[in-house]
Amino acid sequence: MATTHHTQTLWPYGIVAAIILFAGYIIFFVTKAMRQDVDLVSKDYYAQEIAYQDQINKVRRTAAVGDVDVDYQPGKQAILMQLPAGFRGQKINGTISFFRPSDETLDVEVPLQLGRDQSQQVSIEALKPGHWRVRVNFSANQQAYFAENSITIQ
Incomplete structure (x- = not known):
């Protein structure tokens, strides 16, 4: 009497198990990704776009009148900011901002x-050494202007 031995291989079960585990892994990461909050566009995108266009207009308006010079004077620990001559005789209000990125x-x-020559000297002794952006935001005759320069304080 011959007995037949049925030897079963486990390979098909292993392959099926690997496919199920892989599918579960993919489903887990897809659901995790779907729940992730991604804010590519801000809530007030339109308002920011208008503000950005206003900033571009200020820079263009300033360039049309002339360059705002920012001269770093390391010996005096100061900067000398000079507005273009086109602003002489106008009432000017504004600020100078030192921005550290x-x-x-x-x-x-x-x-x-500003002094009579449309310039202002600002002490920078309190500023730490490094890269700074000097932003001049001002208005004259109900028009807004803006200029930005970079300096490196040593």
Whole structure:
């Protein structure tokens, strides 16, 4: 009497199990990704776009009148900010902002107080050495203007 041995291989079960585990893995990450909150567009996108266009207009308006010079004077620990001659005789209000890209807590803002020659000297002794952006925001004759320069304080 011959007995037949039925040896069953486990390969088909292993392959099916691997496919099920892989599908479960994919489903887990897809559901995790779907629940992730991604804000590519801000809630007030339209208002920000208008503000950005206003900023572009300010820069263009300033460039049309002339360059705002920001001269770093390391010996005096000061900057000399000079408005273009086209602003002579106009009432000008505004601010000079020292913006530190690496640390916003170091940012400083001073009021614009121009002399007769349309210039202002600002002490920078309190500013730490490094890269700074000097932003001049001002208005004259109900028109807004803006200029930005970079300096490196040593």
